[in-house]
Amino acid sequence: MNAPETLQLRLGSIAHGGHTVARHDGRVIFVRHGIPGELVNVRLTDSGENAKFWRGDVVEVIEASEHRVPHIWEQADALKHSDPVGGAEFGHMSLAYQRELKAQVAAEQLTRLGGLKAEDYNFPEVQAVAGDSAGLGWRTRMSYSVTEDGRLAMSGFRSNELTAINEMPLAHPGIEAIGLYAVDFTGIDRVEAAVSSEDDSTVLVLLSEMRPGAAKRVAQQLPEGVNVAAFSQSGGSAADGKGELQTIVGNSWLTEKVLGKTFRITGEGFWQVHRQAATLLTERVLDLTQPEPGEVIADLYAGAGLFSLPLAEAVGQHGRVFSIEGAPGTHADAKKNLAEVRQVTVTRGRVERLMRQLAREADLTAVVLDPPRTGLDKQSAAELAESGVQRICYVSCDPAAFARDTARLMARGYELDHMEIHDLYPHTHHMESIGLFVRR
Known part of the structure; x- marks a missing residue:
């Protein structure tokens, strides 16, 4: 017997990974885009009869939590899209409550996996970063997929479907300002963009090139001053460490400064x-x-x-x-x-x-x-x-x-x-x- 496509559920506690835990007829269901305590309708996304647990997304809120707020990113809002993009799965909650839930997850993991007893430890709260009151524009590194027609895209949780995007509220304003969403990336497999914290007008775009000449064509569409580098698909990529990073425009690296110390970070290098x-x-x-x-x-x-x-x-x-x-x-x-x-x-x-x-x-x-x-x-x-x-x-x-x-x-x-x-x-x-x- 096939499981129903949609269930009405009362959401339980938060779980590691961005889910709340619900139960139906004795079966555990991991639900995304909800808040503990809410009564919601959930569209099942993984509901095999023999599966140990099911998965689902909230599609309608019947009784909303006091901590629910308008989503920061329309394209990541499960109430508006059947396949919301990932990357802002807590964007429908107040920041203060997000931190409460994260603290609960950390304490649960330390108790269950770490073997620590709650009565012996004063598990810490999650601290906000000073000056980051809205939690937006903090990502100095972004990674995008590309649709068949050359648009920047992202996918949803456990989804292979790409959704073309026209903004990313968590991306640093320096990245958003260079007009990436209007560029034709045909011939490019993946796009990474990074901005220097030392000089937020300095942006590096790293391209994974599938077709010869595609990176140079993309570079011509970007504003003057944007650094562009590329890996050819046959030569490797930043992820696998093979092949050679080719500079197309400017430099293939950015400068970062921390506590008076200067660091040079290439497009393939890691940085916070x-x-x-x-x-x-x-x-x-x-x-x-x-x-x-x-x-x-x-x-x-x-x-x-x-x-x-x-x-x-x-x-x-x-x-x-x-x-x-x-x-x-x-x-x-x-x-x-x-x-x-x-x-x-x-x-x-x-x-x-x-x-x-x-x-x-x-x-x-x-x-x-x-x-x-x-x-x-x-x-x-x-x-x-x-x-x-x-x-x-x-x-x-x-x-x-x-x-x-x-x-x-x-x-x-x-x-x-x-x-x-x-x-x-x-x-x-x-x-x-x-x-x-x-x-x-």
């Missing part, structure tokens, strides 16, 4: 997305890690050297910083940014493999790590513990990964001494956690 994230995270990492002259510190998943550079300055000429990054483009940025800092060793490679070597050869006093969304693996956590390092400052963009790694580190002799959460992704379910682990 929120316009204030790099500065905020650097300040917090330095404050929590408390690096001292002469210390030996490992900066794991170091990116372009955002933390490595100020850590090197803090440990001084008699200290040492090991900056380790696996992605080739980002590693190349780190080598340039740290080239003149003698006390830094910049290495490209897998963290767990290099950590084993560091544990044997270096007398580490502290470790800073900012892993990808998947977090650490068991081997990396084991190697960290084997090193005997006393302080670990962990920056995480995923509460589930952070909670799992908390359990792994605590099982190997560390305590979670401090934790804080920052709302670096307003109007989405994402958050940024920073934890300080100390050896018992």
Whole structure:
């Protein structure tokens, strides 16, 4: 028997991933675009009879939450579109309530996956970024798909259907100002755009070119002063690290400045997305890690050297910083940014493999790590513990990964001494956690 296409449901608690949890005839349904407590009609998007759980989108609100507000982005509004685009899944809630829900998710993950008892820990609230009252225009990095007729597009959650877009309220005004939505991107597979936080009039557009000559044709449609670079599809892409990035107009890199330090970031390199994230995270990492002259510190998943550079300055000429990054483009940025800092060793490679070597050869006093969304693996956590390092400052963009790694580190002799959460992704379910682990 096929499940009905639409159900009336009372939405329950928030779940990790941007869903609320509802139940129907004993079956769990993960529902997007709702708010806990609301009575809604839900269109089922995944409802196989043998599925462990179903999925659905809110299409009508019968009893609205007091926290519901007009959606910040019409094309992402499930009440107006049957296949709303992703990227602003919390845009129908007040910012203050978004942060309440994120704090609930973080606490639930730390309890369920991290093994922490709520009565033993004062789980933190999610902190707003100073000066970011509306949560708009914060994305200094954007990635778009392209429709068959050459328009910028995005897709919905778990959807392969592309929707042409004409705005993105979370994108930095510097990106929105260059008229990307009017450009014909025929012959281009993907478009990435980045703006410098140092000079928000400097924009870099990175193109994944399917047809020879398409990138040059696109560049001619963009305003003067916009930097354009491209990968050909046959030569690789920014994502896979293969092929060569070709400069079409201007430079293939942007300049960023954080706490007086200058960084060069190529189009293929990683940089924090929120316009204030790099500065905020650097300040917090330095404050929590408390690096001292002469210390030996490992900066794991170091990116372009955002933390490595100020850590090197803090440990001084008699200290040492090991900056380790696996992605080739980002590693190349780190080598340039740290080239003149003698006390830094910049290495490209897998963290767990290099950590084993560091544990044997270096007398580490502290470790800073900012892993990808998947977090650490068991081997990396084991190697960290084997090193005997006393302080670990962990920056995480995923509460589930952070909670799992908390359990792994605590099982190997560390305590979670401090934790804080920052709302670096307003109007989405994402958050940024920073934890300080100390050896018992």
